[in-house]
Amino acid sequence: MPMTAVPVSHAPTALREATVPADGMYEGRRTLRRLPEGTPERRYEHIDVVPQGRIIGAEIRGADLSRPLAPALREELHRALLEWKVLFFRSAHLTSDEQRAFARAWGELETNPLLARGAAEDVARFEKGGTAAPTFENVWHADVTFRERPALGAVLQLxxxxxxxxxxxxADMAAAYDNLPDGVKARVDGASAVHDFIPGFARFYGPEQLVPLQDAFPPVEHPVVRTHPETGRRTLFVNTSFTTHIVGMDRAESDRLLGYLVRQAHVPEYQVRWRWEAGDIAFWDNRATQHYAVDDYAPHRRVAERVAIAGDRPF
Structure with a gap:
């Protein structure tokens, strides 16, 4: 019997229609700029700066943090902080007084009645693992943005x-802003958002602990995109722990936009990760970064002490 010819398929002449979820984060090259545009690289004379990431994070060698900082050393450390956003010092093993003295070279220290106290009123102590209750981990955030003047930075020792x-x-929140689509930038430039301490702490504390502090920490408004007061860079300034809504938007629209904005900290290209050893110090610029403490070590213990430096009002 004669064979029946099988029709030959032809390549389609047009691409089929397809959609992906709105407000996604898609593949493609990202702008990774460590310094403000037009800022030249400069050598360091008093410290060795060892990069830990492409645009954020550097280990500092050659600085003795247990002694008062000479003006030239302090100036270079400050420049490194602005350029790298977070500085790491291996095996510093500072006493609480030495840690406080180092932080005071950048300003007055702030206290936080919501956190466990260390050796002094301005030292916060975090004891985790073992039988301790899990708190304040596994979330991207900037510190105390519920204050009218959030912290300039913090010095943490393990x-x-x-x-x-x-x-x-x-995470480098200037990079997070740089890579926002133009349409999103148009929506957030000039916008303000409300920050409140309740969402971040109600997960761990009851009303009896939080109600007495409500008058001391009323909700505050900060720009969604703040301008760094020293570098002039635009940084995304909303976070999961404390930002409740964007002013002037209905709740659904605000929630959707905030959800998209806070996810920007999750991009690996904007991040640096530090593996701690006992006695290490991290010193970060709270105006330019968010951070995330990884809770993956139970049932073992992790004990840290943090000193925070008072900041100014974001603009």
């Missing part, structure tokens, strides 16, 4: 580290 895990990550 007193006790688990055998594995317990890293901390930081």
């Amino acid at each position: 007193r006790e580290v688990p055998p594995v895990g317990g890293d901390t990550m930081w």
Whole structure:
């Protein structure tokens, strides 16, 4: 019997229609700029700066933090902080007084009645793992944005580290802003958002602990995109812990836009990750970064002490 010819398929003449979820984060090259545009690279004379990431994070060698900082050393450390956003110092092993003295070279220290106290009123102590309750981990945030004047920065020292895990990550929020689509930038430039301490702490504290502090920490408004007061860079300034809504938007629109904005910290190209050893110090610019403490070390213990430096009002 004669064979029946099989029709030959032809390549389609047009691409089929397809959609992806709105407000996604898609593949493609990202703008990764460590310094403000037009700022030249400069050598360091008093410290060795060892990059830990493409645009954020550097280990500093050659600085003794246990002694008062000479003006030239302090100036170079400050420049490194602005350029790298978070600085790491291995095996510093500072006493609480030495840690406080180092932080005071950048300004007055702030206290936080919501956190456990260390050796002094301005030292916050975090004891995690073992039988301690899990708190204040596994979320991207900037510190105390619920204050009228959020912290300039913080100095964190690990007193006790688990055998594995317990890293901390930081994200460059200037890079997060740089890579926003133009349409999103148009929506957030000039916008303000409300920050409140309740969402970040109600997960761990009851009303009896939080109600007495409401008058001391009323909700505040900050720009969604703040201008760094020293570098002039635009940084995304909303976070999961404390930002409740964008002023002037209905709740659904605000929630959708905030959800998109806070996810920008999740982009690996904007991040650095530090694996702690006991006695290490991290010093970060809270105006330019968010951070995330990784809770992956139970049942082992992790003990840290933090000193925060008072900041100014975002603009």
